[in-house]
Amino acid sequence: MRPDAPERGFPKVEFETRTRNAQMLMARQDLAGLLLMTEPEVRYFSGFQTLFWQSPTRPWFLFVPAEGKPVAVIPEIGAALMRSTWVKDIRTWSAPNPADDGVSLLIDLLSPLAGKGARLGILKGHETSLRMPLGDWERLTTALPGLEIADATGLVHALRRVKSPAEISKLSHICAIGSSTFSRVPEIVSEGQPLDDVFRAFKREALALGADDVPYLVGSADLGGYIDVISPPSSRPLQAGDVLMLDTGSTWDGYFCDFDRNWAIGHADDPSRRAYDVLWRATEAGIEAAVPGNSCRDLFEAMRSVIAEMDTSGGDIGRLGHGLGMQLTEQPSHAAFDGTVLEDDMVLTLEPSLGYGDGLIMVHEENIVVRQGGAELLTERAAPEMPVI
Amino acid sequence: MRPDAPERGFPKVEFETRTRNAQMLMARQDLAGLLLMTEPEVRYFSGFQTLFWQSPTRPWFLFVPAEGKPVAVIPEIGAALMRSTWVKDIRTWSAPNPADDGVSLLIDLLSPLAGKGARLGILKGHETSLRMPLGDWERLTTALPGLEIADATGLVHALRRVKSPAEISKLSHICAIGSSTFSRVPEIVSEGQPLDDVFRAFKREALALGADDVPYLVGSADLGGYIDVISPPSSRPLQAGDVLMLDTGSTWDGYFCDFDRNWAIGHADDPSRRAYDVLWRATEAGIEAAVPGNSCRDLFEAMRSVIAEMDTSGGDIGRLGHGLGMQLTEQPSHAAFDGTVLEDDMVLTLEPSLGYGDGLIMVHEENIVVRQGGAELLTERAAPEMPVI
Numbered sequence: 001m002r003p004d005a006p007e008r009g010f011p012k013v014e015f016e017t018r019t020r021n022a023q024m025l026m027a028r029q030d031l032a033g034l035l036l037m038t039e040p041e042v043r044y045f046s047g048f049q050t051l052f053w054q055s056p057t058r059p060w061f062l063f064v065p066a067e068g069k070p071v072a073v074i075p076e077i078g079a080a081l082m083r084s085t086w087v088k089d090i091r092t093w094s095a096p097n098p099a100d101d102g103v104s105l106l107i108d109l110l111s112p113l114a115g116k117g118a119r120l121g122i123l124k125g126h127e128t129s130l131r132m133p134l135g136d137w138e139r140l141t142t143a144l145p146g147l148e149i150a151d152a153t154g155l156v157h158a159l160r161r162v163k164s165p166a167e168i169s170k171l172s173h174i175c176a177i178g179s180s181t182f183s184r185v186p187e188i189v190s191e192g193q194p195l196d197d198v199f200r201a202f203k204r205e206a207l208a209l210g211a212d213d214v215p216y217l218v219g220s221a222d223l224g225g226y227i228d229v230i231s232p233p234s235s236r237p238l239q240a241g242d243v244l245m246l247d248t249g250s251t252w253d254g255y256f257c258d259f260d261r262n263w264a265i266g267h268a269d270d271p272s273r274r275a276y277d278v279l280w281r282a283t284e285a286g287i288e289a290a291v292p293g294n295s296c297r298d299l300f301e302a303m304r305s306v307i308a309e310m311d312t313s314g315g316d317i318g319r320l321g322h323g324l325g326m327q328l329t330e331q332p333s334h335a336a337f338d339g340t341v342l343e344d345d346m347v348l349t350l351e352p353s354l355g356y357g358d359g360l361i362m363v364h365e366e367n368i369v370v371r372q373g374g375a376e377l378l379t380e381r382a383a384p385e386m387p388v389i
Numbered sequence: 390m391r392p393d394a395p396e397r398g399f400p401k402v403e404f405e406t407r408t409r410n411a412q413m414l415m416a417r418q419d420l421a422g423l424l425l426m427t428e429p430e431v432r433y434f435s436g437f438q439t440l441f442w443q444s445p446t447r448p449w450f451l452f453v454p455a456e457g458k459p460v461a462v463i464p465e466i467g468a469a470l471m472r473s474t475w476v477k478d479i480r481t482w483s484a485p486n487p488a489d490d491g492v493s494l495l496i497d498l499l500s501p502l503a504g505k506g507a508r509l510g511i512l513k514g515h516e517t518s519l520r521m522p523l524g525d526w527e528r529l530t531t532a533l534p535g536l537e538i539a540d541a542t543g544l545v546h547a548l549r550r551v552k553s554p555a556e557i558s559k560l561s562h563i564c565a566i567g568s569s570t571f572s573r574v575p576e577i578v579s580e581g582q583p584l585d586d587v588f589r590a591f592k593r594e595a596l597a598l599g600a601d602d603v604p605y606l607v608g609s610a611d612l613g614g615y616i617d618v619i620s621p622p623s624s625r626p627l628q629a630g631d632v633l634m635l636d637t638g639s640t641w642d643g644y645f646c647d648f649d650r651n652w653a654i655g656h657a658d659d660p661s662r663r664a665y666d667v668l669w670r671a672t673e674a675g676i677e678a679a680v681p682g683n684s685c686r687d688l689f690e691a692m693r694s695v696i697a698e699m700d701t702s703g704g705d706i707g708r709l710g711h712g713l714g715m716q717l718t719e720q721p722s723h724a725a726f727d728g729t730v731l732e733d734d735m736v737l738t739l740e741p742s743l744g745y746g747d748g749l750i751m752v753h754e755e756n757i758v759v760r761q762g763g764a765e766l767l768t769e770r771a772a773p774e775m776p777v778i
Contacts, residue, residue, distance in 0.1 A: 050620060051604075054604060055717050055718040056517070058707075077706050078619060094707045098726060099726065124522055125487075125524055128522050129518060131518045153522075196601070204597065212588075214602075215604055231439060231469075232440070317466050318466065318485050322446065327445060328443050329445065335485070
């Protein structure tokens, strides 16, 4: 464990502030409540943190009213953990219960709102999903015809994308652990090592250096460069002339880092070194452009104009970075379509990529926090030239 | 890496068989196709395997027609990986694109079905979620009013819950890795060690023994027993008199084990030893009852009747085990509500639990495959008396 680890969890005032800020925005949109059912949103307003969401069996609900504290409607198996949070109104059922997995509890909770023809906010926009059976959602809304359903995606994303000092300290900590792990790669990785062993060695090192988990590790290695950035590892041994890329989403206290590094095994060819250089400078341009008042589109254009030295296709990744926090990827997107204006304390990835050679791709990534005086790096900046192992 | 690891991936015939079996069931329900969007289902019919699903940003779709091979409608970033599967009709868009995240591609694909008033199966029943924005789902169905939406949850679950020999070999392999890891716990864990360090040591050991990932590890330790089974670990040091429980969902080639073990630190008190004994015998009763022809309800009753020696409340976990495979928890459930009849080659967890003392809980868990001659253990059976570290 690193000695400089921040406090785990949050003081109660953090949740009070988040809830109050949500309620101010809800008032503007005339929302009588928010019904949340996805892990980051439930955790954001309650502090309820568990890996148990990996089981698809049970739905979990948190209701944020227009005034007062959130109400949890959850399976009984989560009651003990929810009681340890600031949420005190906890309504449970013995789940799973296919005949009624929380639906009648939700009807009881929301009936008074429906009776007044009130508006209920849910997340139904970009980057959201409905984490309950669609059939149950239809039963719920059919039972409450007076309820007007409104999309609160923008409201919740606007809150979540600006991080508090306590959130930034967690993100900074896991980015530091990620940087330490990447710095150890030349010692734990060598020519001849199968790529899946490289992955295992990296994960074990990240855990040893203090990561809670390494839920996300992707990467590739191939002669002269790689063609894919989302595959599981093969067992092909690393060879001289390979470009190796590792991209990790490791976590500490429920917050993610998300960045990658590239290395040459033995030696690098000119196209790969040039791609590396272009992406390194594209990242520099991104760092410079990441100031309050600029938009995500500006960030995108700053990086894209450097990438265009080598690749004008626009790439197939769809964006050049994104928000970062309780999720590996969060809003906003550094893309031409996203006009979100950067604000102090947004935590972002800068993730320029380009295509080169015969279908090769290269990706760079750093994590930053937007500050008035200029972006602050949370990751230890990648070497300006491709390092050789 | 363990020398006895089975082959990764599946031969093409596995996917042909899965698709053909689905199409036979679809014909009986007059379904013109299945639209799938959740990770296990897309992977089940395509072989598309990536951790990239952890990013909530992009939706992914697989369409299984009434005849012929599946059609992928996916973000361009996944095209290279999808091309390595048996799926050949791959339609992509540059994602994310909030204005049209695959919706118009889906409309193009499904319009011919809508024109005939055909029935499209989706997963909207128990244990499912809609992994696309609800707003996009509404746009899609509004654009295709001729399309009749039918619930295909039962159809897909019926296929998935009986495992192929290749699937069982993967499950057996990760269960063996889990058993080896648990057997090492007395060597890697000791009194005075903070619980979060115990978790890290366990994950590092599982990776060293050949697990691809340890996405799920929960557990507890407290004097005389624990009160909660879904929390992240505290940093409280293990003390003499603690009962320690670790429950892991580790993965190999995309398949999970899911089982736990209990230990006493230094010494155990009588109630904990008795709870352990009752649960060990409840598991025995479950193993005996797990024969083809019995139902999940029978399994539940067999375990419950032993548990009743110490706890007649029925517990708050809602069931005493479940299916296991590509997900940590799958259908069916060992519960009074689930009449699913056991068949050869179902892989199940047996997970008896009970409450005792002042709010304490204990959970045991083993993984089995149902066989004509009687259940076959995939896990190395827990010791009949609580082991002491």
